[in-house]
Amino acid sequence: xxxxxxxxxxxxxKSKIRLFVKKNASGWLFLLPTVLILYTMVWRPTxxxxxxxxxxxxxYTIGEFIGLNNYKMVISHSQxxxxxxxxxxYVFWSLIIGFIPPVVLAIMINEVVYFKSASKIILYLPTIxxxxxxxxxxxxxxxxxxxxxxxxxxSKVGCGSFxxxxxxxxxxxxxxIMKTWKGLGGAMxxxxxxxxxxxxxxxEAAVLDGAGMWKRAWNVTRPALAATLVxxxxxxxxxxxxxxxxxxxxxxxxxxxxxxxxxxxxFQYGFRSGGKSxxxxxxxxxxxxxxxxxxxxxxxxxxxxxxxxx
Amino acid sequence: xxxxxxxxxxxxxxVDLKTFKGQLVxxxxxxxxxxxxxxxxxxxxxxxxxxxxxxxxxxVSRSFFPVNCSPSxxxxxxxxxxxxxxxxxxxxNTFVKSLGDWFFTIVFCGFAGYSLSKLKPKGTKLVFTxxxxxxxxxxxxxxxxxxxTMLHFPFAFDIGGVNLLNTYWSLWIPNAANAFKIILFKxxxxxxxxxxxEAAKIDGCSDFGVFFKIMLPLSMPILLFVSITTLEVAWADxxxxxxxxxxxxTLPLKIYQMKTDVTIQxxxxxxxxxxxCIPPAIIFLVMQKHIMGGxxxxxxxx
Numbered sequence: 001x002x003x004x005x006x007x008x009x010x011x012x013x014k015s016k017i018r019l020f021v022k023k024n025a026s027g028w029l030f031l032l033p034t035v036l037i038l039y040t041m042v043w044r045p046t047x048x049x050x051x052x053x054x055x056x057x058x059x060y061t062i063g064e065f066i067g068l069n070n071y072k073m074v075i076s077h078s079q080x081x082x083x084x085x086x087x088x089x090y091v092f093w094s095l096i097i098g099f100i101p102p103v104v105l106a107i108m109i110n111e112v113v114y115f116k117s118a119s120k121i122i123l124y125l126p127t128i129x130x131x132x133x134x135x136x137x138x139x140x141x142x143x144x145x146x147x148x149x150x151x152x153x154x155s156k157v158g159c160g161s162f163x164x165x166x167x168x169x170x171x172x173x174x175x176x177i178m179k180t181w182k183g184l185g186g187a188m189x190x191x192x193x194x195x196x197x198x199x200x201x202x203x204e205a206a207v208l209d210g211a212g213m214w215k216r217a218w219n220v221t222r223p224a225l226a227a228t229l230v231x232x233x234x235x236x237x238x239x240x241x242x243x244x245x246x247x248x249x250x251x252x253x254x255x256x257x258x259x260x261x262x263x264x265x266x267f268q269y270g271f272r273s274g275g276k277s278x279x280x281x282x283x284x285x286x287x288x289x290x291x292x293x294x295x296x297x298x299x300x301x302x303x304x305x306x307x308x309x310x
Numbered sequence: 311x312x313x314x315x316x317x318x319x320x321x322x323x324x325v326d327l328k329t330f331k332g333q334l335v336x337x338x339x340x341x342x343x344x345x346x347x348x349x350x351x352x353x354x355x356x357x358x359x360x361x362x363x364x365x366x367x368x369x370v371s372r373s374f375f376p377v378n379c380s381p382s383x384x385x386x387x388x389x390x391x392x393x394x395x396x397x398x399x400x401x402x403n404t405f406v407k408s409l410g411d412w413f414f415t416i417v418f419c420g421f422a423g424y425s426l427s428k429l430k431p432k433g434t435k436l437v438f439t440x441x442x443x444x445x446x447x448x449x450x451x452x453x454x455x456x457x458x459t460m461l462h463f464p465f466a467f468d469i470g471g472v473n474l475l476n477t478y479w480s481l482w483i484p485n486a487a488n489a490f491k492i493i494l495f496k497x498x499x500x501x502x503x504x505x506x507x508e509a510a511k512i513d514g515c516s517d518f519g520v521f522f523k524i525m526l527p528l529s530m531p532i533l534l535f536v537s538i539t540t541l542e543v544a545w546a547d548x549x550x551x552x553x554x555x556x557x558x559x560t561l562p563l564k565i566y567q568m569k570t571d572v573t574i575q576x577x578x579x580x581x582x583x584x585x586x587c588i589p590p591a592i593i594f595l596v597m598q599k600h601i602m603g604g605x606x607x608x609x610x611x612x
């Protein structure tokens with residue numbers, strides 16, 4: 001008798017597990033491919049880069065433990081500080097040149113009565129030009145030869161040719177102008193979408209209260225865009241800090257390393273050093289990661305405050 | 311000026327538009343927009359114009375538009391450039407790459423979104439948090455480790471595994487799971503009623519059936535948006551092929567390598583740049599409404 005009861009309990013225990021598996025199996029199955037890919041392509045490599053940065057790498061195989069030597073080599077490299085400053089210059093100029101125009105243009109498109117949808121579509125057009133085509137196109141536009149578009153314009157006004165990307169003071173600004181040209185439309189549409197959520201009764205009430213255009217822009221439009229502004233601000237710093245394709249294809253990091261970024265240096269360590277500096281590539285990756293994670297945490301902090309306020 | 315009086319209140323309201331100051335601000339806005347539109351178009355237009363110029367003309371003439379370019383010479387310049395550049399193979403490679411990216415993105419991100427939204431198995435919360443974190447993690451740190459993984463997939467060390475370098479898989483796999491797209495799908499499925507799923511299951515439909523026959527067809531706008539962005543990004547992808555492919559390269563890489571080829575004239579080369587823009591331009595022309603609407607959908611994500 002006792003035995004029978006025990007067996008019954010065992011069965012219910014087993015069927016509980018079976019029920020649990022049955023309930024969850026299809027859900028897990030649907031998640032499995034994504035989890036596996038994210039594990040092998042995102043989560044594991046991020047951790048492994050941290051681990052391997054402490055090892056000596058022979059091309060792409062792991063050697064012996066060398067502690068922080070890779071980091072020392074990266075930081076003591078004569079170009080490390082100039083390249084870090086370059087990277088910050090990219091971020092600085094992208095905020096100066098590229099951050100405000102999309103907001104202003106979105107507001108303008110939202111306000112005008114004529115030329116509204118046409119300008120929305122035309123401003124979006126550069127976004128559909130493939131990145132590499134953009135970069136090559138702008139290399140030719142900035143070409144120091146008289147055939148470059150900008151030098152062609154200069155010669156029409158009667159000025160001589162200018163070096164553009166060959167000028168170490170202009171390369172970074174030039175690349176940022178190109179990036180802004182390409183990214184403007186997408187960012188503008190994001191802000192435009194944000195503006196559609198503003199109830200026009202708010203503006204009507206502001207008009208009745210006698211608020212002028214500036215006051216309406218500041219007190220009604222600005223709060224509506226605040227969250228998107230902060231998000232784009234952080235995303236832009238994040239993206240520009242990791243600039244790689246442009247120095248790689250447009251300038252080769254030159255002239256004299258004036259346009260090299262940390263990411264560009266990482267690429268050189270990882271894939272153009274003949275396997276000698278793979279370990280340093282990982283160490284530099286960890287350094288970039290650490291800098292940007294601080295930014296992300298800052299974003300969460302600010303975002304919480306915004307959500308509390310509005 | 312009928313349109314002025316119908317304008318909804320905004321920074322400029324219809325009351326302002328009756329005054330000189332308000333109208334002035336309005337027309338200044340229009341003028342600024344026109345200037346930016348011109349700047350947006352000129353560089354691409356210049357490439358197209360130069361592509362149709364004669365090879366000597368580029369260096370001699372300082373004209374923006376090609377001179378002496380009739381439709382028949384234009385056509386012969388297109389066909390000459392096509393023969394000279396030999397882009398056929400790389401275009402086919404790029405198509406295969408893009409379609410693979412598209413297929414895996416829709417299926418895997420869609421599956422994950424469906425599971426996270428409707429099936430909610432044990433562990434959903436943890437996986438979702440990890441996916442959100444994935445979106446915030448800077449990608450550069452993974453560059454070299456991912457290359458090592460591709461050398462002996464799916465292992466991180468040299469303990470067997472398959473070398474995926476120089477295959478399409480090395481391009482498809484990293485792009486197949488995208489945190490942002492998973493969240494887009496999840497949010498979209500969240501908005502669909504659970505009763506669709508329950509009703510279908512009572513009728514004997516499996517989860518695969520529910521996903522393909524009910525969830526996807528009900529999510530057309532988001533499906534189109536994800537398809538369009540995936541295809542455009544895949545078509546333009548330069549960095550993946552640069553690292554992982556050595557032969558059978560894709561169009562962006564091919565175009566970049568041709569830049570240093572001295573036997574290719576500038577106008578022929580620009581014709582190649584123009585060819586690379588044609589597929590995304592067609593997608594844009596056909597799907598324009600969905601792209602403009604879709605970004606609104608994506609933008610809500612915040």
